[in-house]
Amino acid sequence: MPRSTTYLDTQLTVQAGVPLRVAVYDRIADGIKSGKLALGEPLPGEGELSRQLGVSRTVAREALLLLEEDGLVRNRRGVGRFVTSRLPQIGLERIQSPEAFLSVASSVRFVRTKMEIELASAWVREGLNLREGDNSWIWESIVSDGDRHIGVTQEHVPVGSRLADVDEALADAIDAVPANGHSLLRVIMESLPERLGPAVAQVSASRIGSTRAAILGVKRDDPGLVITQRVDYKGRPLYLGKHVLLAEAAQIAVMQS
CATH class of the missing domain: 3.40.1410.10 (Chorismate lyase-like)
Known part of the structure; x- marks a missing residue:
């Protein structure tokens, strides 16, 4: 059973003033960085993720897009989304080729x-x-x-x-x-x-x-x-x-x- 099935199958607790998409982002990002979600592991689809976390499908989609932009999630066309196989590192802190x-x-x-x-x-x-x-x-x-x-x-x-x-x-x-x-x-x-x-x-x-x-x-x-x-x-x-x-x-x- 994928780790995501158990880690994500819990309703979100959202602090006041925090947008839902950010709360979903944080839940998944924390799981990836802590190892609770394994590198390369497949993630639930938007519909299943929204059900697991108790949010709308739109919120789940926006959070996943943010995770993609930050290099924590990869979207394989026709297959689905996966945890990145390698954690991103901040680049170009110095001038780089x-x-x-x-x-x-x-x-x-x-x-x-x-x-x-x-x-x-x-x-x-x-x-x-x-x-x-x-x-x-x-x-x-x-x-x-x-x-x-x-x-x-x-x-x-x-x-x-x-x-x-x-x-x-x-x-x-x-x-x-x-x-x-x-x-x-x-x-x-x-x-x-x-x-x-x-x-x-x-x-x-x-x-x-x-x-x-x-x-x-x-x-x-x-x-x-x-x-x-x-x-x-x-x-x-x-x-x-x-x-x-x-x-x-x-x-x-x-x-x-």
């Missing part, structure tokens, strides 16, 4: 599809504090975990003298990087002698879209996680990256310093 915050994937690899100098777009100019007409490096890569594509990345840094002014060794390192293996941010972090920062990261949900869907072998309307990073070095904008990942590829909390 995509390889680092995708460490839940066992063998992340970046396959470069584009590495060239081009006219900086308005988004890149704003992010790197460039002037209209300036160029920038653009690195585009497919992110793979084993033989499965899980995302695409687009990374930018200044070019020419603007990059050399930041660090000549870094400019040389970027020119020498092979096509496969690492993200641009990882190359930067391994090349510079001093710590990067400050940095800003933004996380949003989106749809994969037609172009990325063709690359990743998914549907264009499939959900994706978009992580945008801007990193400064010695008081100057140095790096701008956008990483679009399949929604199930990572659960990430972002607090950069």
